[in-house]
Amino acid sequence: MKVLLCYRIPSIVQDYYKKNLPPTIELICPPRLDQKVQISPYSSIDENILIELSSDVDVLIGYKISSSLLKAAKNLKHIQVPWTGSESLDFDLLKKYPKVTVSNSHSNALIIAEHAVALLVAAAKRLIYSDQKMRKGDWSSRYDNINSQWLSEKSLGIIGFGAIGKIVARMMKSAFKMKILAIKRFPEKIDPDAVYDYLGGHDLKDKEYVLKNSDFILVASPLTEETKDLIGEKEISLMKPNAIIVNISRGPVINERALYEALKERKIAGAGLDVWYNYPKDRKNPIDVFQNFPFRELDNVILSPHRAFRVHQRGDLVSADDVIDNLILLSKGKEPKNQLNIELGY
Numbered sequence: 213m214k215v216l217l218c219y220r221i222p223s224i225v226q227d228y229y230k231k232n233l234p235p236t237i238e239l240i241c242p243p244r245l246d247q248k249v250q251i252s253p254y255s256s257i258d259e260n261i262l263i264e265l266s267s268d269v270d271v272l273i274g275y276k277i278s279s280s281l282l283k284a285a286k287n288l289k290h291i292q293v294p295w296t297g298s299e300s301l302d303f304d305l306l307k308k309y310p311k312v313t314v315s316n317s318h319s320n321a322l323i324i325a326e327h328a329v330a331l332l333v334a335a336a337k338r339l340i341y342s343d344q345k346m347r348k349g350d351w352s353s354r355y356d357n358i359n360s361q362w363l364s365e366k367s368l369g370i371i372g373f374g375a376i377g378k379i380v381a382r383m384m385k386s387a388f389k390m391k392i393l394a395i396k397r398f399p400e401k402i403d404p405d406a407v408y409d410y411l412g413g414h415d416l417k418d419k420e421y422v423l424k425n426s427d428f429i430l431v432a433s434p435l436t437e438e439t440k441d442l443i444g445e446k447e448i449s450l451m452k453p454n455a456i457i458v459n460i461s462r463g464p465v466i467n468e469r470a471l472y473e474a475l476k477e478r479k480i481a482g483a484g485l486d487v488w489y490n491y492p493k494d495r496k497n498p499i500d501v502f503q504n505f506p507f508r509e510l511d512n513v514i515l516s517p518h519r520a521f522r523v524h525q526r527g528d529l530v531s532a533d534d535v536i537d538n539l540i541l542l543s544k545g546k547e548p549k550n551q552l553n554i555e556l557g558y
């Protein structure tokens with residue numbers, strides 16, 4: 213079976229694939245256009261090179277697949293997104309290729325869940341706020357009237373009860389005996405071992421129930437046409453004034469202006485955000501990158517530059533585990549796991 217990588221991966225990930233794939237699977241890593249130019253990982257590869265290499269490949273690994281590449285890859289059976297989050301794919305285009313399956317990788321869900329918990333706990337305990345003051349010799353956060361929050365036995369609403377949401381639920385239930393109120397797109401399809409106290413669907417009534425009754429809210433849904441602005445001004449107005457919201461999904465799932473204004477006016481207590489609205493254009497020069505609203509000026513929000521996946525050495529490799537599993541399944545003629553719903557876009 214032939215597999216073509218459609219984007220650059222760090223050499224550590226390339227070696228990991230090679231070590232873990234059986235010899236029956238040929239992984240094609242396209243050469244650089246110009247070996248002398250230092251190109252950073254994750255940058256795309258010249259389309260013409262991909263087209264040239266794709267005529268007999270069975271699988272493409274990538275997150276943006278063009279129409280010309282799909283036309284050229286005549287043997288294509290499967291597209292593997294190398295991580296979770298498929299919003300860069302053109303789903304209208306993929307609908308024209310109903311025989312080609314498309315999968316995400318969810319094998320980094322545990323490390324993302326850990327980061328979500330870190331943001332939630334740090335926001336609840338106002339850790340960064342106190343840390344920044346104390347660095348200036350200022351102990352006022354010990355005496356001011358803004359208290360930290362209890363986590364124990366409080367309620368945690370989870371918007372998008374998938375791989376990450378379910379792990380966070382288990383962690384917060386066992387560590388803090390939190391009450392878990394969750395919604396997912398298809399609540400009728402739920403793992404028997406998932407931990408929750410309330411489970412609803414994506415309709416308005418269930419979403420409102422979770423927003424009104426949660427002390428903490430974790431947003432962990434994919435970004436799709438349905439979930440863009442899933443949390444806007446109206447939804448924020450339903451939240452408790454003490455609510456803390458954590459977003460590890462994608463920025464636009466929460467409306468940027470509504471979130472900024474709610475935090476600024478202290479309509480909710482705080483937020484922990486790992487995902488954003490504006491990203492650096494050049495990963496080698498990621499400075500002076502700001503959002504459309506100055507979240508950086510607010511003392512009730514924790515900012516994390518989409519780095520939940522960055523875990524000592526293993527970070528990039530963990531996402532590769534599901535990819536490797538799927539390549540092995542496909543090479544044995546079996547169905548790949550974590551298949552996307554092309555109609556819904558996740």
Ligand SMILES: NC(=O)c1ccc[n+]([C@@H]2O[C@H](COP(=O)([O-])OP(=O)(O)OC[C@H]3O[C@@H](n4cnc5c(N)ncnc54)[C@H](OP(=O)(O)O)[C@@H]3O)[C@@H](O)[C@H]2O)c1
Pocket residue numbers: 296297298318320321324371372373374375376377395396397398399401413414432433434435438439460461462486487518519520521558
């Ligand atoms: N910050 C990071 O570094 C990082 C890393 C990995 C992933 N992510 C983001 O996190 C997202 C979730 O990852 P995951 O691995 O947990 O994915 P997942 O297993 O696919 O979970 C997504 C969950 O959202 C639910 N959902 C979909 N549409 C919904 C809607 N309209 N209303 C309510 N719930 C809805 C799904 O419901 P069903 O289960 O019923 O289909 C599913 O439970 C990814 O899509 C990605 O954008 C971020």
